[in-house]
Amino acid sequence: MVEKKQILKSASIITLVTIASRILGYWRDQRIALLLGTGPLADSFWLAYRLPNMLRRLVGEGAMSAAFIPVFTGYVAKRSPDEVWEFANRLFWTLALLLAVVTVLGMIFSREVVLLFTALDRAPGHWEDAIGLNRVVFPYVFFIGLAALAMAILNCFHIFGPPAATPVLLNIAIIVFSFGALRRHFADPAQALAVGVLLGGSLQFLMLLPLLVKQGMRFEFGVSFRHPGIRSVARLMVPAFLGYGVYQINVVVSTIFATAERMPEGTLTALQYGDRVMELVLGGYAIAVATAILPMMSHQAASLEYEKLKQTFAFSLRIVSFITIPAMVGLVVMREPIIRVLFQYGEFDTESTTLTARALLYYAVGLPALAGVKLIVPGFYSSQDVRTPVRVAIYALILNCVVNVLCLHLFFPVFQNGGPALATSVAAYFNFFVLFVIFRQRYGRLGTLDILISLGKTTFCAAVMGAACYLALQLSPFERFQGVLAHAGILGLLILGATALFLGLAWLLRCPEVEEVWGIARRAQPTGRSGAV
Numbered sequence: 001m002v003e004k005k006q007i008l009k010s011a012s013i014i015t016l017v018t019i020a021s022r023i024l025g026y027w028r029d030q031r032i033a034l035l036l037g038t039g040p041l042a043d044s045f046w047l048a049y050r051l052p053n054m055l056r057r058l059v060g061e062g063a064m065s066a067a068f069i070p071v072f073t074g075y076v077a078k079r080s081p082d083e084v085w086e087f088a089n090r091l092f093w094t095l096a097l098l099l100a101v102v103t104v105l106g107m108i109f110s111r112e113v114v115l116l117f118t119a120l121d122r123a124p125g126h127w128e129d130a131i132g133l134n135r136v137v138f139p140y141v142f143f144i145g146l147a148a149l150a151m152a153i154l155n156c157f158h159i160f161g162p163p164a165a166t167p168v169l170l171n172i173a174i175i176v177f178s179f180g181a182l183r184r185h186f187a188d189p190a191q192a193l194a195v196g197v198l199l200g201g202s203l204q205f206l207m208l209l210p211l212l213v214k215q216g217m218r219f220e221f222g223v224s225f226r227h228p229g230i231r232s233v234a235r236l237m238v239p240a241f242l243g244y245g246v247y248q249i250n251v252v253v254s255t256i257f258a259t260a261e262r263m264p265e266g267t268l269t270a271l272q273y274g275d276r277v278m279e280l281v282l283g284g285y286a287i288a289v290a291t292a293i294l295p296m297m298s299h300q301a302a303s304l305e306y307e308k309l310k311q312t313f314a315f316s317l318r319i320v321s322f323i324t325i326p327a328m329v330g331l332v333v334m335r336e337p338i339i340r341v342l343f344q345y346g347e348f349d350t351e352s353t354t355l356t357a358r359a360l361l362y363y364a365v366g367l368p369a370l371a372g373v374k375l376i377v378p379g380f381y382s383s384q385d386v387r388t389p390v391r392v393a394i395y396a397l398i399l400n401c402v403v404n405v406l407c408l409h410l411f412f413p414v415f416q417n418g419g420p421a422l423a424t425s426v427a428a429y430f431n432f433f434v435l436f437v438i439f440r441q442r443y444g445r446l447g448t449l450d451i452l453i454s455l456g457k458t459t460f461c462a463a464v465m466g467a468a469c470y471l472a473l474q475l476s477p478f479e480r481f482q483g484v485l486a487h488a489g490i491l492g493l494l495i496l497g498a499t500a501l502f503l504g505l506a507w508l509l510r511c512p513e514v515e516e517v518w519g520i521a522r523r524a525q526p527t528g529r530s531g532a533v
Helices: 001-036 040-078 081-108 110-115 124-137 140-156 162-167 169-178 191-217 228-243 246-258 267-302 306-333 336-343 350-365 367-381 387-410 412-443 448-475 484-508 514-519
Strands: none
Touching: 001 162, 001 169, 001 191, 001 267, 040 081, 040 124, 040 140, 040 191, 040 228, 040 246, 040 267, 040 350, 040 367, 081 110, 081 124, 081 140, 081 228, 081 267, 081 484, 110 124, 110 169, 110 246, 124 191, 140 191, 162 169, 162 191, 162 387, 162 484, 169 191, 191 228, 246 267, 246 387, 267 306, 267 350, 306 336, 306 350, 306 367, 306 412, 306 448, 306 484, 306 514, 336 350, 336 484, 350 367, 350 412, 367 387, 367 412, 387 484, 387 514, 484 514
């Protein structure tokens, strides 16, 4: 129960600040959609933003935490404070040097980077705007990489709130540069937005510096590639880019197929907005739980407490599935009203809504799997096993490519611009289920029957909720009204009603997750468990 309450407490803190960031992120995306729509300039902006943003997600939410936290927690537990901070200082400056090299290379070879992302477009000439925008945005990689290391250090000391709040600064910077007072000083709105991205990235890093100093970081200069701690992190981090970041690598593949000649104009932008809506759920709780459990699982693995490690994972999987399964159903059923209310303004027209809703449909289908991957991969990295996730990731990546090819050439009339999103979801399910089987074989019984019973109840409640949502949407006056406020009000009522129905059904079925999600189970461990499988 102590571990559960710690997870819930930490996840709740992260969730609150993440939701605030996601709300600002929506305002940011709404401003971009209003200014750029889904036209060629919008595709160029999102293409230029995708690579550094992919590295942010991969490093900030994946490889850096997965590789650094197990090693650093070992230093904290077994070494003196001087040794701990000497290791942290050396790693900081070594990482800064490597990131500086990557940043310079990314700016110099901006054209080659863009051509790589548009390899299937036989007429890549209209991506010239993306090349220039990429040069402006790419230094973001330097600042966000160092911010990721700072976040990982602070998480090891159970400081979650301020690190999770840093994306707020990025969103605010982009929003500020989207307004005319600053935008008019640039050749087009996309250039102003790109400068906002760069400024936001630097602010994210600078915000965390005082917190590191307060903990004991001295920032004494020293680059080292031979420090034993740095070498341990490197051994874990290099393959972790593939193993933990398979979703982000799949994003690269999806981008290449999204810019294929056969795809309709605006496909890349539609995929971006569809992914953003889905990430509101994934980032709101799944990433919060994953961030909270990695340090805990690392401590449990270091102490050889594998039973507790398994319980931590099983508990986290049930909790996150209880959130993501009904969210998946809701996004599938109400995808078009959601996109219309969120983005259909200015240059973002009804055709843009149709494109984005189709992308959201196929992304949403994979939401539970994407969340599950973020939970199970730390189970391997907590014991410093990086090979297994890497091997599975390679097969998932191959599957992603195969599904993309099939959707582009054989089933294009069916899936159209949703093909890359569907391929991402299929690869995520494959990745999760294979890792789950291996995890169970390695560590023994996980309480699989308990998990299946929980998932079954959650799926039943979500299915009833989805049917009710569909019926309510058909009977509602949504299509008869034209005003934004009317649409938002009707959609809000539908979402509130769906949430109440789902929670009510879960309460009637005595799902323990109802109490666990809200952190109000204080007297005893929830009952209704059966034997482990």
